[in-house]
Amino acid sequence: xxxxxxxxxxxxxxxxxxxxxxxxxxxxxxxxxxxxxxxxxxxxxxxxxxxxxxxxxxxxxxxxxxxxxxxxxxxxxxxxxxxxxxxxxxxxxxxxxxxxxxxxxxxxxxxxxxxxxxxxxxxxxxxxxxxxxxxxxxxxxxxxxxxxxxxxxxxxxxxxxxxxxxxxxxxxxxxxxxxxxxxxxxxxxxxxxxxxxxxxxxxxxxxxxxxxxxxxxxxxxxxxxxxxxxxxxxxxxxxxxxxxxxxxxxxxxxxxxxxxxxxxxxxxxxxxxxxxxxxxxxxxxxxxxxxxxxxxxxxxxxxxxxxxxxxxxxxxxxxxxxxxxxxxxxxxxxx
Amino acid sequence: xxxxxxxxxxxxxxxxxxxxxxxxxxxxxxxxxxxxxxxxxxxxxxxxxxxxxxxxxxxxxxxxxxxxxxxxxxxxxxxxxxxxxxxxxxxxxxxxxxxxxxxxxxxxxxxxxxxxxxxxxxxxxxxxxxxxxxxxxxxxxxxxxxxxxxxxxxxxxxxxxxxxxxxxxxxxxxxxxxxxxxxxxxxxxxxxxxxxxxxxxxxxxxxxxxxxxxxxxxxxxxxxxxxxxxxxxxxxxxxxxxxxxxxxxxxxxxxxxxxxxxxxxxxxxxxxxxxxxxxxxxxxxxxxxxxxxx
Amino acid sequence: xxxxxxxxxxxxxxxxxxxxxxxxxxxxxxxxxxxxxxxxxxxxxxxxxxxxxxxxxxxxxxxxxxxxxxxxxxxxxxxxxxxxxxxxxxxxxxxxxxxxxxxxxxxxxxxxxxxxxxxxxxxxxxxxxxxxxxxxxxxxxxxxxxxxxxxxxxxxxxxxxxxxxxxxxxxxxxxxxxxxxxxxxxxxxxxxxxxxxxxxxxxxxxxxxxxxxxxxxxxxxxxxxxxxxxxxxxxxxxxxxxx
Ligand SMILES: Nc1ncnc2c1ncn2[C@@H]1O[C@H](COP(=O)(O)OP(=O)(O)OP(=O)(O)O)[C@@H](O)[C@H]1O
Ligand SMILES: [Mg+2]
Numbered sequence: 001x002x003x004x005x006x007x008x009x010x011x012x013x014x015x016x017x018x019x020x021x022x023x024x025x026x027x028x029x030x031x032x033x034x035x036x037x038x039x040x041x042x043x044x045x046x047x048x049x050x051x052x053x054x055x056x057x058x059x060x061x062x063x064x065x066x067x068x069x070x071x072x073x074x075x076x077x078x079x080x081x082x083x084x085x086x087x088x089x090x091x092x093x094x095x096x097x098x099x100x101x102x103x104x105x106x107x108x109x110x111x112x113x114x115x116x117x118x119x120x121x122x123x124x125x126x127x128x129x130x131x132x133x134x135x136x137x138x139x140x141x142x143x144x145x146x147x148x149x150x151x152x153x154x155x156x157x158x159x160x161x162x163x164x165x166x167x168x169x170x171x172x173x174x175x176x177x178x179x180x181x182x183x184x185x186x187x188x189x190x191x192x193x194x195x196x197x198x199x200x201x202x203x204x205x206x207x208x209x210x211x212x213x214x215x216x217x218x219x220x221x222x223x224x225x226x227x228x229x230x231x232x233x234x235x236x237x238x239x240x241x242x243x244x245x246x247x248x249x250x251x252x253x254x255x256x257x258x259x260x261x262x263x264x265x266x267x268x269x270x271x272x273x274x275x276x277x278x279x280x281x282x283x284x285x286x287x288x289x290x291x292x293x294x295x296x297x298x299x300x301x302x303x304x305x306x307x308x309x310x311x312x313x314x315x316x317x318x319x320x321x322x323x324x325x326x327x328x329x330x331x332x333x334x335x
Numbered sequence: 336x337x338x339x340x341x342x343x344x345x346x347x348x349x350x351x352x353x354x355x356x357x358x359x360x361x362x363x364x365x366x367x368x369x370x371x372x373x374x375x376x377x378x379x380x381x382x383x384x385x386x387x388x389x390x391x392x393x394x395x396x397x398x399x400x401x402x403x404x405x406x407x408x409x410x411x412x413x414x415x416x417x418x419x420x421x422x423x424x425x426x427x428x429x430x431x432x433x434x435x436x437x438x439x440x441x442x443x444x445x446x447x448x449x450x451x452x453x454x455x456x457x458x459x460x461x462x463x464x465x466x467x468x469x470x471x472x473x474x475x476x477x478x479x480x481x482x483x484x485x486x487x488x489x490x491x492x493x494x495x496x497x498x499x500x501x502x503x504x505x506x507x508x509x510x511x512x513x514x515x516x517x518x519x520x521x522x523x524x525x526x527x528x529x530x531x532x533x534x535x536x537x538x539x540x541x542x543x544x545x546x547x548x549x550x551x552x553x554x555x556x557x558x559x560x561x562x563x564x565x566x567x568x569x570x571x572x573x574x575x576x577x578x579x580x581x582x583x584x585x586x587x588x589x590x591x592x593x594x595x596x597x598x599x600x601x602x603x604x605x606x607x608x609x610x611x612x613x614x615x616x617x618x619x620x621x622x623x624x625x626x627x628x629x
Numbered sequence: 630x631x632x633x634x635x636x637x638x639x640x641x642x643x644x645x646x647x648x649x650x651x652x653x654x655x656x657x658x659x660x661x662x663x664x665x666x667x668x669x670x671x672x673x674x675x676x677x678x679x680x681x682x683x684x685x686x687x688x689x690x691x692x693x694x695x696x697x698x699x700x701x702x703x704x705x706x707x708x709x710x711x712x713x714x715x716x717x718x719x720x721x722x723x724x725x726x727x728x729x730x731x732x733x734x735x736x737x738x739x740x741x742x743x744x745x746x747x748x749x750x751x752x753x754x755x756x757x758x759x760x761x762x763x764x765x766x767x768x769x770x771x772x773x774x775x776x777x778x779x780x781x782x783x784x785x786x787x788x789x790x791x792x793x794x795x796x797x798x799x800x801x802x803x804x805x806x807x808x809x810x811x812x813x814x815x816x817x818x819x820x821x822x823x824x825x826x827x828x829x830x831x832x833x834x835x836x837x838x839x840x841x842x843x844x845x846x847x848x849x850x851x852x853x854x855x856x857x858x859x860x861x862x863x864x865x866x867x868x869x870x871x872x
Pocket of ligand 1: 642645647665666667668669670671672673674714
């Protein structure tokens with residue numbers, strides 16, 4: 001077996017397992033946990049376009065999840081527009097807002113950018129909590145929005161079982177991974193990496209660093225907002241504090257850093273490592289010891305940063321390389 | 336008119352204390368170029384330390400000022416030495432120590448939730464010798480604990496400023512903040528200086544804990560309330576600037592107390608964020624920040 | 630034909646005049662060296678030409694068109710490339726990645742950019758370091774990488790800021806060969822250099838500046854005999870005879 005064949009085989013096995021999983025898992029609770037795992041992996045991949053490739057640290061990305069959820073839900077509730085269309089609309093709104101906020105802030109040093117994104121996200125959350133009606137749009141302040149049940153309906157993006165949600169988020173995840181893979185190997189990816197590292201040097205090589213960062217921001221915000229609509233349809237209820245709060249923003253950044261910032265697999269590995277742990281400690285330990293799961297969360301983050309500052313993907317891919325070398329016939333094509 | 340004076344006085348006093356909470360943050364950033372996301376949690380630790388000290392001994396809060404800050408200094412010193420320094424070292428060649436920022440966020444999660452596990456989620460207050468007392472200045476009523484907090488905040492800021500200018504350690508701190516490599520060449524141990532800066536920043540959070548506890552409640556996530564405000568203040572005042580932190584704090588305090596007369600407090604919060612974003616757009620280096628710092 | 634014409638260039642930093650009323654032209658295909666003591670304003674001239682600073686006074690023409698005040702990324706598109714005195718590699722990326730960033734200026738295809746980058750790495754004898762991280766290179770290799778990145782943008786005019794500093798004598802000889810090769814590929818080369826041996830070996834013409842003003846200009850031999858130049862360097866650490 002050559003190296004390329006091994007990679008392909010593993011990818012196919014992985015895909016087969018992922019697509020077959022709902023056949024094996026009956027419990028909707030477990031399926032929900034996996035759906036959320038994919039949801040987080042998706043969000044982190046979208047975040048990675050800015051936080052990983054463009055080399056800055058956005059710490060308020062939940063705000064774009066919220067923009068996606070609010071846009072599609074308001075359009076659906078008030079104008080009966082299908083959430084699928086609302087999803088795209090939310091993406092466009094989020095990309096526009098991302099560009100507006102990114103224009104002055106992406107020039108700044110990392111620490112400032114991180115602070116600004118936090119302040120912006122918190123500011124918008126507080127704002128939405130104060131607003132019942134935004135012009136003609138009903139946002140319903142801190143109480144949030146409830147989507148009425150319509151029964152199984154693809155057009156209304158509502159399903160009585162978990163499986164359809166599972167497949168939707170799985171496909172979204174595969175698409176975003178393919179997209180980031182493509183970007184990382186394209187001119188845009190090279191330019192983002194260069195501009196994030198040494199802006200002055202990149203500019204002297206013909207890179208308009210500010211514009212490329214804005215492009216990354218727009219793509220990232222667009223993709224993030226799509227997941228917001230998904231979340232709204234999955235839960236059929238959301239409110240500002242839960243959806244736009246800093247907890248979600250931080251968790252995205254944590255998953256990225258633990259998995260490996262700026263790598264394709266990092267978000268998936270990070271979500272695989274953190275989400276189950278997070279869910280199970282929350283379910284089994286939070287009664288006796290509230291907060292323990294977050295202490296563990298923080299400790300893992302600190303330990304990974306201390307011992308694997310590049311994230312878990314780096315050592316894992318080294319192990320994989322070694323295994324692959326042992327299995328494959330030498331002389332195979334270089335990857 | 337008297338309502339206006341009243342809100343100006345209240346705003347200034349609260350604002351000075353906000354400035355105090357931002358002082359440690361700005362000091363640590365100035366020296367290490369790291370935004371310490373755990374700063375609110377350190378403040379929470381300071382408040383709990385003051386709370387338990389006052390609760391158990393019943394001592395005067397001014398006396399606690401002699402005990403809590405030194406304790407917090409030690410805490411901060413070793414927190415930096417044991418947890419943050421190793422990451423800092425591994426990121427030495429990197430221009431922007433972003434991983435360090437994330438580690439401080441991890442510290443935040445650990446501290447807040449440890450407090451939750453140890454003390455539970457309830458809001459706690461303690462009656463001190465000065466709680467609930469006030470005096471009047473013309474038509475304006477001044478609360479004693481807030482006035483004391485104002486005075487202590489100002490003294491701390493001036494003290495820190497003098498310390499930075501006059502003492503050997505202060506000069507070493509400033510040298511490191513201006514140019515790490517040069518300071519290194521001059522024989523200053525950069526990491527030791529970082530420990531001291533982190534310890535001092537934490538000690539100031541301890542001072543803030545002592546002055547806030549007589550009129551405010553403490554609970555495990557109390558830091559978040561002050562944290563976001565402190566971030567805004569340091570950006571307004573210019574990251575790394577001592578007078579900027581106090582001035583930024585007073586500005587925020589006055590905005591808060593003045594607007595509070597016309598609208599609900601949640602709207603005031605929204606307005607503070609709005610003003611903050613406007614400043615970012617038009618003067619991102621803040622009142623006193625160095626241009627190079629952003 | 631003059632590829633670069635600098636007239637009356639002045640650049641102030643606050644109260645300090647780093648470049649003072651400088652006139653300078655480069656003919657297509659020549660190698661011009663700009664020399665002068667430390668702090669004379671050499672790098673500032675480069676930064677003005679490359680669009681990092683807008684000149685305070687004066688005009689810069691590249692291929693006949695005024696370019697003063699243009700942004701660096703637009704200038705590199707027009708055919709101007711530069712290296713930095715303090716090298717700026719994309720440290721955590723591979724050498725190949727670094728050079729590909731430059732190569733992407735003339736193509737959108739990753740494949741073409743990679744081939745181009747590999748070609749340049751071969752020219753600069755860097756191909757064996759292709760997959761190393763740029764941050765881990767020796768200083769000599771970093772300087773060569775700096776040139777490789779700039780060359781990958783297919784420039785007509787290449788500005789090299791002290792690419793010999795910190796190199797060992799054998800490495801300097803190698804670098805002289807590399808720069809000659811660059812010129813033979815049709816590029817015009819404008820170098821800043823302290824090492825006189827390299828200046829003598831390389832340049833067709835030399836311009837000397839001190840305190841931001843031109844004090845001499847001519848062939849390397851003529852310039853080293855110039856009284857003003859000897860005075861400027863007298864007591865300095867740079868013996869005109871080379872070191
Ligand atoms: N961005 C800047 N701001 C303020 N002053 C500057 C700036 N850049 C350069 N200078 C000053 O301008 C003068 C010329 O600097 P420049 O770097 O051009 O000298 P140089 O000839 O390249 O010297 P060297 O041989 O040391 O590289 C110096 O006094 C320097 O301190
Ligand atoms: Mg120079």
